[in-house]
Amino acid sequence: MALQVRTARDDDRQALHDLSQLAFAARPAPYDDANDRGANPLDRRLLATEGERIVGRLAVWELGQWFGGRRVPMGGVSGVAVAPDARGRGVASTLVHEAIRAMRDRGEVVSSLYPMNHTLYRRNGWEVAGSYPEQRLDLRALTPLPRPDGQVDVRPTTEADLPAIRELHEAVSREEPGNLSHGPEFGARRLLGHPGIQEGYVAEANGRLTGLLVASRTDPADDRGFYTITVLQLLAVDLASELALLRVLAAQYPVAGTVTLVTPPQSALPMLVGERDLRPADRGWCWMTRLVDAAGAIAARGYAPDVTAEVHLHLDDPVARWNTGPHVLRVKDGAGHLEPGGRGDVRLGIGRLASLYTGWASPHRLARLGLVTGADAADLAALDRVFAGRLPWSRDFF
């Protein structure tokens, strides 16, 4: 039967939910209309049908991602799901190709996602491009933390906090490569805590909002065990606010046993508790990025102001053919341009350019692995200078 792809309609909501549950859940959760209407708008959900039946779906969040101190418009692909009996015949690939075209039309020059299945996305031009540094620690390790200096108050979040929380998220994320910039519909519930299911707290000092903690609990394995805490957001403008929020977690010891939280190596926590107490959480997520519009992506990010470089590239992109061919990459005075033409000396696939673009991959390593070819030492050094920076990471999951 012929496969057709279209955007979702209002009467598809329940069927799309059911398909997601079939693909991802051990026990299907009931459809929640209010929750569904608070998620992606219908024109950002794509579905594949065979006759009347929906056999595949995905959604694209309207987001941004910070690279070089600038907000790059990003489409966040999530919830890619195909009915079990329709798998292995190109349904997901067809949906993904359509999503790439739609993102290009909307000016979302890059796309990122959290892969369950690297192969599907790697084949379609995404490549591993950053970490989601989720760590687990025994809650007891937080109990000896010092009290914060100065006067920081902590209280539950309210709806009225949302604008200040969004500002706080932008402020702490913009200098962190790979961090997200939330779009308008990236749920209030994620930032305030889902009432009745999660807890949300803000830190305040001198009448100003200085931190946010959103956390959920998971049941103990048996009725004598501890519950565990998963931190969904931990934002703080200074150490005092971070300590004040960590105390909210520590105060749950010993009823809660462990806490899982996203913490990059450069954050305060490893030094505060001692690095040996933090263990990578077992899911080991990374994120993958695709350059949807390579020229647009190069122009959108920031670069170190003292880097000047020119590299003649040849890009291969069989899925988004507008990116294919020889291009000259020029970077000067903090701005980058990618223009068609030139000698096409350095040959690489679009996914490899994505992993360089975010600062995740080293050009020397890619060349050693034969994934970048034709580059001489000057080309590799130039690519290294252009994309160098701290390792990209993300604090949000979607």
Ligand SMILES: CC(C)(COP(=O)(O)OP(=O)(O)OC[C@H]1O[C@@H](n2cnc3c(N)ncnc32)[C@H](O)[C@@H]1OP(=O)(O)O)[C@@H](O)C(=O)NCCC(=O)NCCS
């Ligand atoms: C992953 C999923 C969406 C793939 O859907 P699909 O329609 O079968 O995918 P396609 O037929 O377009 O596959 C394209 C390529 O992806 C790769 N791929 C697809 N499913 C795979 C799997 N389960 N394991 C490894 N590789 C896989 C294959 O290389 C495949 O090409 P090939 O068949 O020529 O070898 C589907 O299996 C699914 O819904 N799984 C459960 C939910 C899930 O994991 N979603 C992804 C979330 S990030």
